Amino acid sequence: MTRHSTANLTQAVSEHDHIRGPATALVTLLEYGDYECPYCGAAHPVVEELRKSLGDQMRFVFRHFPLTQIHENAMSAAESAEAAGAQDKFWEMHDILYTNQQALDPESLVQYASWIGIDPKTVAKALSAHEFEDRIRADFSTGIRSGVNGTPTFFIEGNRYNGPPDFDSMLAAIELAEQKE
């Protein structure tokens, strides 16, 4: 009884996802991530480097996988990203969260709204009313069903990437997926 070695994404990428890069990209890199997870924070610059290197060849998709029982601000941070996303500023907030992991308390999250030019009150309201919690939990649920067992978990073209989250290893895996296209 051995484990399936290649877990697959059960929920296909759709217009409901947060997508960075063109739909015509040859390869889709998808991350299930938690803004309070240090490993995700460490992987963020790697993803950014991959995006720079590959340009329009790759698109990046982010789904929430907050481990709320061990990361007390993970859900709020995800909610703030969604609140920003409702005003077309998801990625701006995403970048701020991953580069300010030491300060993800609600006050800081509200403050970040002003950094990206949206009304801090809308973020404060989203956090207090948990306006986006269902969407975040739905992401989490698709992650569980796809075999996500921790964060970050990456999928390249829908196949779980099991290698180390460093630039060279991920680039090689992405290029291999590209060649199959």
Next chain:
Amino acid sequence: MSDSHAYSNASLPTGVLPPGTPAPDFRLPTTPDQCVSLSDFRGAPLILAFYPADWSPVCGDELALFNEVLPEFRRFHAAILGISVDGVWCHLAYAKDRKLRFPLLADFEPKGAVSRLYGAFRPHEGVCERALYVIDANGIIRWSYLSPIGLNPGADGILEALEALIPPQENKTDDPAFDGKSHASGQRA
């Protein structure tokens, strides 16, 4: 249940018990003054998660994940128990530190006795395997899985097994979000 009978060394399994096997009964401490038995959980599905040790990195990730997935397990009215050879005081400290909201059982004395019954003991290291079981409401094993010890097995296999437990004629769920869908098999390849 007689402990001496249940923990007899005769014909111990060499791997995880296959689906269809009646789950061996056990009684193990979960706190310094409280024990739980397998039979306490009759009538609803039960997940057993054997893991090597409190505080080890992969175990922490695995149990943290299960802790997070508890609401999904509850949709199936399923309970989950973690089992390792650590003692109750260790479990208490660990569960408190990780904010675990499900019981951890101490298979501590005689060491690994229950894990051995379930084919989930590593005698050379003296710790549990990383093994998962889904047991149905009648105490029959419906899914089992032995994970490589260094790999967090995730929760997708458990959820598929729980879905497969719900026969259409016995769809007792009162949760409107639950679709009652049954996947083809609870057994992972």
